[in-house]
Amino acid sequence: MGRQDDPAAFAATRGRDEDSVSLAILGSGGAGALTTGGLLLEAAARRGLYGMMTRSVGPQIRGGEAAAFLRLATRPVECMADRFDAVVAIDWRRADRFADEIALDAGSLLIGDPGKPGEGTRAGTEAPPPPALTRSGAAVVNVALSDLAATVPGGRENMVALGLAAGLIGLTAEELDGLIERRIGPKGADAVAASRAACALGLDEAGKLPRRFPLPLPADPRGQRWRITGNEATGLGAVEGGVRFAAAYPITPATEVLEWLAPALRKVGGVLVQAEDELASINMIIGASFGGVPAITATSGPGLALMIESLGLAVASEVPIVVVDVMRGGPSTGIPTKSEQSDLNIATLGCHGDAPHLVLAPLSVGDCRFTAGWAVHLAETLQCPAVLLSDQFLGQSSAVIAPPDPAVFATQRKTLPRTIEGYRRYELTQDCISPMALPGTAGGQYTADGLTHAESGLPSSKAGDHRNQLDKRQRKLLEAEYGSLWAEVEGEGDTVLLCWGSLTGAAREAAARLAAAGRPVRLVALRLIAPLKAEALAEVIGDRRVLVVEQTHSGQFLNYLRSAGLLAGAPRSLRRPGPLPIRPGEIEAAVMEWSQS
Amino acid sequence: MGRQDDPAAFAATRGRDEDSVSLAILGSGGAGALTTGGLLLEAAARRGLYGMMTRSVGPQIRGGEAAAFLRLATRPVECMADRFDAVVAIDWRRADRFADEIALDAGSLLIGDPGKPGEGTRAGTEAPPPPALTRSGAAVVNVALSDLAATVPGGRENMVALGLAAGLIGLTAEELDGLIERRIGPKGADAVAASRAACALGLDEAGKLPRRFPLPLPADPRGQRWRITGNEATGLGAVEGGVRFAAAYPITPATEVLEWLAPALRKVGGVLVQAEDELASINMIIGASFGGVPAITATSGPGLALMIESLGLAVASEVPIVVVDVMRGGPSTGIPTKSEQSDLNIATLGCHGDAPHLVLAPLSVGDCRFTAGWAVHLAETLQCPAVLLSDQFLGQSSAVIAPPDPAVFATQRKTLPRTIEGYRRYELTQDCISPMALPGTAGGQYTADGLTHAESGLPSSKAGDHRNQLDKRQRKLLEAEYGSLWAEVEGEGDTVLLCWGSLTGAAREAAARLAAAGRPVRLVALRLIAPLKAEALAEVIGDRRVLVVEQTHSGQFLNYLRSAGLLAGAPRSLRRPGPLPIRPGEIEAAVMEWSQS
Amino acid sequence: MNEQATIKRKASDYKSEVKPVWCPGCGDYHVLLALTRMLAASGTPPEDVAVISGIGCSSRIPAYTNCYGFHGVHGRALALGTGLKIARPDLTVLVMSGDGDGFSIGGNHFLHACRRNVDLTYVVMDNQVYGMTKGQPSPTTDPEWDSALAPGGTGIRPFHPLVIALASGANFVARAFSGQPNETARILHEAVMHPGFSFVQVLSPCVTFRPEQAEWKSQVHPAPVEPTDDPARAARRIMTDDGFNIGILYRGDRPVLTARATRDPAPVETLERSFAT
């Protein structure tokens, strides 16, 4: 594993990114680090900057330490940077918990309240920045946030921290004032005044810092910005794709998809039902879709595992549904709050029997909107379940982006408009799509079945019927039209960076840097995982060598590609399980290293 | 697909096997074809012959048509033959239902009662052999079984058929008398007399047949013979391996494993509990095994799908269990009564997250005993769940064989014998096996967990803990000692026949024939599916070309091998989904064809 | 949807041409008869009826009707039917399964469907055995019944599906006997007409694995009292009865769950607003 063992240390060897600034805002229980991070992100968005925020929290539901990781930029960003420019700590008490996730170097700043021995500061007792952070060589700046806040009636440390962080990246007092007005306004004039004053103190302190990282205005400062998470974008895309029914069983990190859908569906005339478990939720959406209403559920690995039997039912009975899997660390309960790409196996090959179905993966937070919509479209037109593989990183990151593309398709399930003589639900047709009668259509009555069936839908154990239906269900997927949407293919070079889903952001950034460094590569990021467009993929790879990048322990993506007979050469694999993300610099370095060897 | 489309017609082009005779015994509802088949098998066993019987029945639970397919031989047989020498029909009424499964040629006989118009025979009305069978050119012999039976008070057609079939293969009146005494004896002297008389009439008729297929005595006529199904052998092997707890939820075709275990476990001091569903059954065995009692459950595809989440729990918490999957046609409810190998995907890659575990497959009915025992041994020593992939063919075939080998291992779970200071349940050890404290051991208390954990067992979301435990669980499997048991490797030649599980019998027979025809091949049959012994496999393959044989639609085995980077050349794939088996002649022909091309 | 509800229909209009694979004499034939008679009496066009089932001999019933049907996986019929009914409130949804499908593997959905009280009818053909897998004990089997899987009996007491239904919130609870197809049709009709979740346990003998159930014919009798609307009283009655009183046992008026459909759905575009900064 070599340097991958300590990605933070490694990343720290990478240079700083000119177009963005990365900050970590930390605090122990109740300090308000996440609020501060959210406000800062919003202020940046209002200026027309781009950005992204992820969170890290302890296992406590409430009162645990928390960190907001922000990257703010003058251009769109889809991943976190290799390193942090600064850490702003409301207190340092449990900061070592996050040390793994915070790569620093001598150019970084560690700014925060060191506490005072025996005094009633938030830090409680003296708590300087922990060695796990200082050994990076980052400059330590002590700011007595607590004392400063105490000078303002009703002032809070985290507001001082907000001002400090804002000043650090070059935001102005006016920008912050506007923000506070909008966000704190509902709490009354006193609260607004206190927040402003505390913030101003922080801004002042920023002026005294040994260095700052001011961001210029972005290229399109007046461009519209959305602040959205992948889970929200997934819900939006699904509703735009036509979904009007959802069944829900909460699970981290997918719950927000469901919680976004609940009011949204109601608004547009749809409905969300809370199920007793995932066995019920998938069967509820199969029922709704059998009735003609496009339907969705969202879950994570453990829930997907419970849905697997009925996913096979949807395959065999040819009922379109969409199952969103927001992946987290596995196996079993694993690490619920961290990202991993290790549900690829179960999503593609988890069913018993031969059960081909759709598997798609959004390539960025914003792309969750498009890919969710496309998933609904494909499921509906192909009468097949689609698994949408999002993950905790995409799902729970808050991104500031230009409004992402929606999926616009003339989605139309091939239904039976009116009676035909001798209707056969599972008819063998030219395009392998059998017209589906919806309940209420006279003369279309049939019984959907998970048993092997004849064209009529009646159970059959005949070899011919079994093979014909297996062939049909395989072919309808293989022969469908996916256009160029199956992957993003960008750039030229003798090496292909091959990735999927949420790692695309990091790979794309690495590709850009490599091109800038005169070592261009081709990026291939799969959006359609199954059916695998093996021929098209072989073509875009050509005779280039391939670096497969993924966030798993066993190399599930590599193995999946090889199982299709691809990558017969000697591909390299850059992989690591969660919880730490693979950063652009690591990908860049892997390519560079390969070039030199 | 070419000739595979009509395997029966194809198989009929193959010659007759000198060492065995193959019979189909048919009848409509209640005719007693299965009883007749069973008695004939037993008579053959008493003579010291070898054999195998499979059954085919309609979807009815009772009263449907039924067929017994028998192959009786002077040497051990592990698969059915390419063709049938004769069909004995108690009546022909629904015989066309079985036409797919009965390959005939001009050398075959169709013997049966054609019924009479309007008369009260069993056939009810006239029912000659159906065209689907006669078009093979097989000779039709009408025997009025019903009339003959009517001449004996209490005589039954199926006993006449027994005599007929017995005569056909050269069994004597004495052999049948002894059999009837033993089997019918409990029903009283009258019943015995009636059966004997009816049987004698059948034997007489056999004398008048245009040809017969008498079998000589086997090489070891006094060798002990067992009559056993794969499901029974699986139960036996498991108990021999140490299993003393089973949880059951019935499902075709696995129920007999459970029904065999219920009284057997009780006898040896163990217990079987009926669970409310498969979610419960797998968790019950995890609980029992956590308590130190080796434990098993048996299911089929749909049940395995429901167990998948908790299979991952057993992986993560390192609790040994054995899950038998007796595969049937899939996906979804599929074809419950027919065999397929299409649960390979779910068994190997069905879990969410990276969840390496053991997957084994018995290679013959008798080998179910050994492989089940080995599965228990490996699970216990490696503290890992093992999935045993049997299938309907192995599980429900009745084989007459020499007593199969048991697995004899000094199985010993690495437990904590007594208190040690600072015990850590998931300690990183040299051999990657962490000593497991059993409840009741003072000082060994720990909490088993499906959450990512530190060595102590306490939840952790640290990158190092996650990776260490993932590494350990992967390495303990990869580095374990499997000796030469991972596969059967037989013979030499420029081609490898590569198969797994229940197809081994047919492949082995094909290999024998190819060798006899001067076209020897190497047979490689995998017993250990996961972890895949990729290097060893590459070695036994060498630079030979490879024909991968499997009973799936999508080529799951081929893809699985390729996913490990194997078979980079241009392997050929001989595959077909169920319900029809792949016969030895098809494999033989595929090799011959390849040789010629 | 269809305006022909006034057309006079016969029971045979609701039967498909598929010949059941049930054993000769199986009680489920009469359940099918009762079902089709009930539907004919209701006059609902067959295309507006959906019959949803799981897996088991009993669960084969959808394809024997001329309605829309779904033969799903083992134990999940109620969840599938719930999704269908909420998405398509215009349909008449009947969920039909067996005692294994409904009370063993499907027990959780039974609890929660009762509680949710969606307007559908749940019919369990109870033969106190797993017929399809050839004779294992189910949750309603008596503890002494000998079988291969539980030699000498399970030693476990059967539970009371009707009481469970009441305790978890079903709005209509009845017991029927398949040997009385007209009475069964009547009970089913009332169940379908009653708002909310209606549960009907139909005693339906398995002639193959429980031949002793031929006795049921002489054991059943009409429930001695009128249905109550007090679940506690109904529960106590059922907990103490002999298991053979036939009829409607409880009629409730608990609030029925329907999708709170917005009268006036907003265009999808309005959902974008919350993301603008």
Place this chain on the structure above:
Amino acid sequence: MNEQATIKRKASDYKSEVKPVWCPGCGDYHVLLALTRMLAASGTPPEDVAVISGIGCSSRIPAYTNCYGFHGVHGRALALGTGLKIARPDLTVLVMSGDGDGFSIGGNHFLHACRRNVDLTYVVMDNQVYGMTKGQPSPTTDPEWDSALAPGGTGIRPFHPLVIALASGANFVARAFSGQPNETARILHEAVMHPGFSFVQVLSPCVTFRPEQAEWKSQVHPAPVEPTDDPARAARRIMTDDGFNIGILYRGDRPVLTARATRDPAPVETLERSFAT
């Protein structure tokens, strides 16, 4: 197994050194306290006790004890505990979970564990919410409770876990309140001592998502009557009570399921006999 049962033990002997991740003020702290007090009172050595749970805030409890523990997957604790107890009847097995874990996803195992009546104790820490996933309604949540997943409430009536337990055959049924750790310890002790399946619903407030549950302290009161041994009567009482009476509500003497262990196990070789021809 251990012969030290006579050694005097303190509650702290049953507590591990792990600091709970529960929110300050969470009711589950008191359940842990009651549990360790009960175990100390029982004197059972910690190594002879197994605490089995599913997933949820409440299900974190095993690692906070000094017993053997299993933190399994969501909803399956009862099945795991049942397997353990049948395989190892010498152990004291406590299964502990939450209202989501036990009544929603785990509902089927609840039904069947009650029915099976194996000698173990089932404790559900009921806070009428999914705490761990941040505040969604559970089967015991009242219909009007507003949340992100069910804006304006679910409209679904909570069900009665205690009645379900009775209807499905539990042998001991009680309700406790975590704010009374001594009384809870006493009830748990009786539950553990009672043969067969004992079910204890412990009202245990979630201060974070259900701050209004702070009221519970003033709402609970001792059950006004003595426990009955008539399940029908107990069921009726509970169906009509206010949900806050604390104490043992039912003590039954239904037959307990134990593994019918053969006194005199045969050697494995004898199993071969049936295969010889």
